[in-house]
Amino acid sequence: MSTETAASAAKKVTHNEELKTAIPTLAGNVAATMSDPVADRFSDDDTQFLKFHGIYQQDDRDLRKAGKKYMFMIRGRIPGGVLAPDGYLTYDRLATEYGNNTLRITSRQSFQFHGVVMKGLGPLMKRINEAMMDTLAACGDVNRNVMAPAAPVTSTLALRVNDDARRVSEALLPKTKAYHSIWVEGVQLNLEDESNKSFVDPLYGATYLPRKFKIAFAIAPVNDVDLLTNDLGFTAITDADGNLEGYNLTAGGGLGRSHGNTMTFPRLADLIGFFKPEQLISIARAVLTIHRDFGDRTDRKHARLKYVIEEKGVAWFRGELEQRTGFKFDPAREAVFTKQGDPFGWHRQADGRLFLCLFVLTGRIKDTDGYRLKSALRATVEKFRMEVRLTPSQNIILANIPADQKDAVTALLAEHGVPVENQGTVIRRASMACPALPTCGLSLAESERYLPGLIDRIEAILGEIGMRDEEIVIRMTGCPNGCARPYAAELGFVGKAPGRYQVWVGGNESSTRLNRVYRETMKDTEMDAELRALFDRWKSTRIGGERFGDWAARIVWPELQATAAP
Ligand code: SRM
Numbered sequence: 001m002s003t004e005t006a007a008s009a010a011k012k013v014t015h016n017e018e019l020k021t022a023i024p025t026l027a028g029n030v031a032a033t034m035s036d037p038v039a040d041r042f043s044d045d046d047t048q049f050l051k052f053h054g055i056y057q058q059d060d061r062d063l064r065k066a067g068k069k070y071m072f073m074i075r076g077r078i079p080g081g082v083l084a085p086d087g088y089l090t091y092d093r094l095a096t097e098y099g100n101n102t103l104r105i106t107s108r109q110s111f112q113f114h115g116v117v118m119k120g121l122g123p124l125m126k127r128i129n130e131a132m133m134d135t136l137a138a139c140g141d142v143n144r145n146v147m148a149p150a151a152p153v154t155s156t157l158a159l160r161v162n163d164d165a166r167r168v169s170e171a172l173l174p175k176t177k178a179y180h181s182i183w184v185e186g187v188q189l190n191l192e193d194e195s196n197k198s199f200v201d202p203l204y205g206a207t208y209l210p211r212k213f214k215i216a217f218a219i220a221p222v223n224d225v226d227l228l229t230n231d232l233g234f235t236a237i238t239d240a241d242g243n244l245e246g247y248n249l250t251a252g253g254g255l256g257r258s259h260g261n262t263m264t265f266p267r268l269a270d271l272i273g274f275f276k277p278e279q280l281i282s283i284a285r286a287v288l289t290i291h292r293d294f295g296d297r298t299d300r301k302h303a304r305l306k307y308v309i310e311e312k313g314v315a316w317f318r319g320e321l322e323q324r325t326g327f328k329f330d331p332a333r334e335a336v337f338t339k340q341g342d343p344f345g346w347h348r349q350a351d352g353r354l355f356l357c358l359f360v361l362t363g364r365i366k367d368t369d370g371y372r373l374k375s376a377l378r379a380t381v382e383k384f385r386m387e388v389r390l391t392p393s394q395n396i397i398l399a400n401i402p403a404d405q406k407d408a409v410t411a412l413l414a415e416h417g418v419p420v421e422n423q424g425t426v427i428r429r430a431s432m433a434c435p436a437l438p439t440c441g442l443s444l445a446e447s448e449r450y451l452p453g454l455i456d457r458i459e460a461i462l463g464e465i466g467m468r469d470e471e472i473v474i475r476m477t478g479c480p481n482g483c484a485r486p487y488a489a490e491l492g493f494v495g496k497a498p499g500r501y502q503v504w505v506g507g508n509e510s511s512t513r514l515n516r517v518y519r520e521t522m523k524d525t526e527m528d529a530e531l532r533a534l535f536d537r538w539k540s541t542r543i544g545g546e547r548f549g550d551w552a553a554r555i556v557w558p559e560l561q562a563t564a565a566p
Contacts, residue, residue, distance in 0.1 A: 011298035016141070017207055019048050023191060024199045024206040026052045026140075027178035031188035040118050041070040052142060052208075053179055054135025055121070058114075062438040072116040073439060074099075074124065075138040079169035080148035080162045080217075081109025081390035083133075085381050088388040090131040092378045098124040103374070104435060105363035107484055108145045108214070109390040110138060114439050125183040136179045141209040143172035143288060147216035147225040150391035151343050151357065153399040155350040157219060160244050161236050164280055165217045171281045172215075172288060174201050174208070203285060210295030211303035213288055214254070216392075217247075223337035225392045226485050226511045228268040229253045231305045232287050237274060237333045246276045248332045251287055251317060252309035255482030258301055259496060266487040266514050267306040270314045272321070273329025286324040290317065337510040340473070341430055342395045344423050346406060354406055355399040358413075359423040362433045362448045363394025376416030380409055394432055426471045427462070428455050432485070436478025436495065443478030445495025451476045454493070454527065461532045465539050472548045473507060487514050490549030499524040505534075505552035515549070516557055 020026070028049035033039050042050060047057045054075045059068040076091070083091070091111050095103045100115030116124055128135060138145060148165035152158050176199065181189050189196050200206045215232045216225040227233040233250035253269030275283060291305040294312070309317050322328055344357045360373065367374045380398065381388060384405055389397040401409060410420050423429065434440070436447030455474065462468045475489035480502075486492030488511045492504035503522045504515040522530055534556075535548075542551045 013297045014300050016048055016300065017210075017297050019045055020141070020207040023049065024201070025176045025178045025189055025191075025196050026174070026208075027176070027182065027189040027191060027196070029188070030178075031182045031186065034118070034122055034182075034186075035188075049178075052137060052140030052174065052176075053125075053183065054138035055125075056139065056441075058439050058441055060115075060438050061441075061443075070118070071114070071439075072118075072121055074113045074116060074121075074128075074135055075106065075145075076111045076128070076133060076135050077138045077145055077169065078110045078133070078390065079146045079166040081150055081392075082162060082166075083388040083390070085385040085388065087131060087133055088381050089378065090127065090133070092374065092381075094124050094127060095374075101374070102364055102366040105360055105365065105390045105394045105396060106145075107363070107392060107394060107432060107434070109147050109150065109392055110145045111390065112435075114435070122183070122186065126186070129180075129184050134179070137173055139212075141211055141213075142174055142204065143169070143209075143213045143215060145169070147214075147230070147392055149217065149219050149222060149224055150389045150395075150397055151222075151224070151347070151355065153349050153355045153387075153389065153397065154353070155242070157236060157238060157242055157244055158350075161217050161219060164234070164277070165215075168215060168281065168284045172203065172284060174204055176201065203288070205292060207297070209288070209292050210297045211291075211300060213291055213305065215284065218337070220335040221338040221510075223340045223511045224342065226340065226488050227253075227337070228512060229255050229266075229482075229485055229488055230269060231291065232284065233269050234280070235335045237335060244277055246274055246333075247280065248272075248274050248335055249283065249287075249329070252306045252314075254304045254306040255485060255487050256301075256304065257480045257482065257487075259480050259502070261301065264301050266482060267310060268512070268514055269306075270309060270317075271332045272314070272318055273331060274333050275327075275329055279325065279327065282325055283321070286321055289324065290320055337512050339509050340393070340511040342391045342393050342397075344395075344429060345420060346410075348403075349400070351400075352403065353399075354401045354403055355397050356401065356409065356420060357391070357395060357397045358418065358420070359429050360395050361424065361428065361452060362431075364448065365396070370417045372416040373418055376413050376418040379416065380412050383412065384409055425455075425459060426469055427459055427474060428452070430471050431455060431474045431476075432489075433475070434477045434483035440478060442481060443495060445478045445498055445501060447476045447478040447484070447495060451493075457528055458531060461528065461535055465532075465535060467535065467539055470548070473509070473511075476501070485511075489515060490547065490552070491515075493522075496521055503530075505549070505556055507549045508553070509547055509549065513549075513553065515552075516560060518552070518556060518560065 028046040098120035099113035104112040146169040216230040218227040234247040250269035255266040257264040387399040433451040436443035475486040476493040478495040493501040503519040507515040
């Protein structure tokens with residue numbers, strides 16, 4: 001045994017590792033608890049197993065003072081964010097019947113239900129599966145929802161890449177029978193049965209991954225998936241006719257960190273090399289097994305693939321990957337990203353049909369006075385039966401619409417107060433927030449409920465200095481975990497405590513550069529003055545049409561460096 005292996009073996013593995021070892025089918029005691037008519041929650045250990053099934057036990061933090069009110073968040077597995085019309089309508093109905101009557105588009109092109117209580121959990125999960133969809137591996141120490149470009153909706157290349165994303169998602173699914181047994185058949189797996197006791201997943205092994213694993217596909221020049229923030233990334237490379245020739249592989253991205261823990265940090269993926277499409281699945285599996293075999297199982301804050309690559313180096317990683325796959329990577333091909341974000345409004349697809357991209361404020365599909373987005377989408381999908389796509393920036397695309405239906409779709413949406421032109425403002429459309437309070441147990445500050453008001457204030461300041469039409473990518477999270485990818489924003493706000501945020505500046509338009517801490521803590525009451533000073537300086541010292549993020553990287557970063565403690 002090498003000294004390194006001996007040292008890590010000497011450290012105790014985390015409780016999550018012990019749980020997976022004890023019940024490798026991931027069944028826990030879940031079905032048994034559900035059959036208890038008075039149970040309103042699962043045991044702490046079972047909540048860890050539930051994550052692999054796409055379910056989080058939460059409580060309404062607004063109501064905590066009166067005692068915990070347990071409820072569940074359920075996240076779908078929707079590779080590439082693509083839903084058939086019936087799939088969309090199923091999500092819509094279940095959100096109304098069992099959830100809080102909202103659907104939350106996630107930053108990884110999925111849907112989350114919030115506010116589901118124990119009684120509704122079983123029926124909701126059964127109906128998702130009956131509709132030929134699932135939530136398997138949407139959370140947990142496994143590969144998560146695979147992202148792929150939301151637009152352009154059809155071109156031979158986009159369809160192929162989307163199909164590859166779906167294939168990779170399927171190939172990396174865990175094989176446990178527990179998911180089907182609990183949610184479809186409604187029975188507890190017999191944990192005493194020898195085959196269940198000794199179950200070993202053919203890909204993940206008995207203890208799965210040390211931590212979550214994330215994959216995205218991109219088609220340059222659009223980086224709508226924030227490719228480099230993923231553990232594993234595939235950038236499509238085409239031949240002269242636009243057909244897929246292969247992929248550039250990137251690995252080791254990830255954003256999660258903890259306040260005050262310098263061992264944790266956001267990291268962009270490294271470019272590893274180019275390979276042919278036939279090798280896609282074996283490469284995806286091999287990268288995943290490197291994480292499985294080398295990730296730190298003694299500290300969940302240090303367990304992502306990014307730390308393995310950071311510490312062992314890119315050359316080591318490439319060598320290990322080549323050894324596992326049996327072939328050598330070619331040098332990466334040129335692929336330049338120039339922008340992120342979504343193409344709002346109507347667009348013509350390659351096949352002559354149309355797609356419509358609609359802005360969804362903080363990803364929350366709901367009805368409010370005068371703006372009945374949930375009803376509008378239901379009515380439109382019901383009537384015109386179009387494909388639905390969720391974007392990585394928490395927006396929605398209605399796709400494959402015959403050109404002669406454009407006016408009728410526009411009119412039906414307008415009837416519900418949903419415009420297709422001039423949706424949101426420039427800044428609002430480039431913003432993202434994580435759910436945070438009241439559902440997220442990790443949140444330290446508001447995010448989804450706070451960012452829209454903060455953007456009003458930012459727009460007022462920019463309006464006063466004549467900069468209101470300038471786009472700034474603004475992202476906010478209620479804690480440092482990075483769920484709305486704030487570290488890739490031009491201006492990022494990261495919750496520290498109620499009404500207090502760490503402020504990060506200097507990301508770029510293409511999401512290929514991480515930002516840096518500008519203020520350790522900015523109070524809500526200080527924000528207007530602080531941001532005004534920052535924007536004033538941007539206006540007076542920017543070069544030409546220099547974006548806020550580029551300006552901050554050029555002007556503010558050197559200042560931060562000069563004043564940083566040694
Ligand atoms: Fe996340 C945990 C929401 C994308 C990094 N994330 C959570 C939990 C489940 C809180 C928890 O563990 O109890 C949040 C549930 C909130 C709620 O009430 O709904 C949560 N994460 C989300 C979503 C819904 C945010 C959103 O605004 O859409 C996103 C769901 C994506 C999906 O469909 O799968 C979401 N989370 C991300 C991303 C962005 C991405 O993947 O592109 C990141 C940063 C990238 C990365 O993984 O490095 C992210 N979430 C985390 C982390 C930190 C992981 C780490 O490496 O340290 C946690 C904490 C954890 O896992 O313990 C976390």
